[in-house]
Amino acid sequence: MRAIVVQKFGGTPELADMPVPEPGSGEVQVALDAAGVNPFDLKMADGLLEGKMPTDFPMILGVDGAGTVSAVGPGVQAFAVGDRVVGKFLTAPAGHGSWAQYATLPEDATLVPIPAGITAVTAAALPIAGVTAQDLVDTAGIQPGQSVLIVGATGGVGSFLVQLANLAGAHVIATARGDATDQVARLGATETIDYTRPRPADPDRIESDPAAYRDSSVTDAVHFTHPDGIDILFDLISGPADFARHATLVRRGGHAYSTTWAADEAALRDRDITGGNFESKGRGPELSRLLARVAAGDIVVPIEATVPLEAAPAVLGAGSARGKTVLAI
Incomplete structure (x- = not known):
């Protein structure tokens, strides 16, 4: 074969x-x-x-x-x-x-x-990406009306996560390239942050730290629209430095998860944030649940x-x- x-x-x-x-x-x-x-x-x-x-x-x-x-x-x-x-x-x-x-x-x-x-x-x-997204939503226990930031929303896990968070009643903020805005909106994102668009709220900082230029487009934009913070962060792509910056957006008592093992879990606990580095444990029951939602037309x-x-x-x-x-x- x-x-x-x-x-x-x-x-x-x-x-x-x-x-x-x-x-x-x-x-x-x-x-x-x-x-x-x-x-x-x-x-x-x-x-x-x-x-x-x-x-x-x-x-x-x-x-x-x-x-x-x-x-x-x-x-x-x-x-x-x-x-x-x-x-x-x-x-x-x-x-x-x-x-x-x-x-x-x-x-x-x-x-x-x-x-x-x-x-x-x-x-x-479906199996790896879809079940990982389902496990994240189940673990976070999303409640209707909560604000959820998904960093890496157009990838395999992210595409499912946007939909599942939306179905749970969340206000979904998704990061994506500008030309993917319509795609993530159709999947259920309420807001889309174009991470390629620089928003140097602090020009001096950006000039001295060019590597922070792109990241500022996420943290600054979310902070502008949600000055009191967000409830949940799902970061599917970032390394430790970017994850730490994104986690500053989460209010005390919130949740932050990294699927790339980029989280400093002790630092999160110091801010009363639960979550950390996440590994999916889902198996047959979760996969069957996803398939049923796809068959019903609830999940694309x-x-x-x-x-x-x-x-x-x-x-x-x-x-x-x-x-x-x-x-x-």
């Missing part, structure tokens, strides 16, 4: 011919139709799991995948051949991912049925590009996403 692999951590992703995996006891074999592309995939290739999870090489990349159950191992009860399914194809040992024509997964892993009317391409865009799955499997090395790690990239297998 065709698959995208790396021969070692830090290796160059390449198209390779790999054996078709057979399902063992309690396992499901899935003939994959589509696979999602996430920043996590590049981190895996570069060695994120080294020393943390046993890994087989050549390592087949990819976590998000959707397709049809093509075989089941002994003892499987939850799925049958012909079922349309979507899930996270990352279990120990790693290296048997979704960027392939076939993959196997334990039936008790994150694997759920795809509702009627949802395509495999749409479903494959923003897909920026659909490319063939062999194009995966070219799109791996590509920046400035406006939605999800999906591999057609």
